[in-house]
Amino acid sequence: MKLNVGGVDRALRIVVGLVLIGLTLAGQIGVWGWIGLLPLLTGLFRFCPAYTLFGMNTCPMDKK
Numbered sequence: 001m002k003l004n005v006g007g008v009d010r011a012l013r014i015v016v017g018l019v020l021i022g023l024t025l026a027g028q029i030g031v032w033g034w035i036g037l038l039p040l041l042t043g044l045f046r047f048c049p050a051y052t053l054f055g056m057n058t059c060p061m062d063k064k
Contacts (some may be wrong), residue, residue, distance in 0.1 A: 003046045006058035013043030 005013065020036025023029045042048045051057060 001045075001047050003059050004051045004057045005042060005046045005048050006060060009058040010043045010046055013039040017041075017043060 017036040017038070017040025020029070020033045021040065024031065024033030024036070046059075048056075
């Protein structure tokens, strides 16, 4: 599994995921808030399957 989620992208995904899950647990939004698991997990694992499908990569380039 090749990493394809960079630093800023990763931080945003984790924050958005935690906010959505927190709002769901607080009863502010419905069960759709559990969709926050997707950005949270992709941020934690630094891999996004959708990025692979579209050929995207936000990780910095390796310097040789």
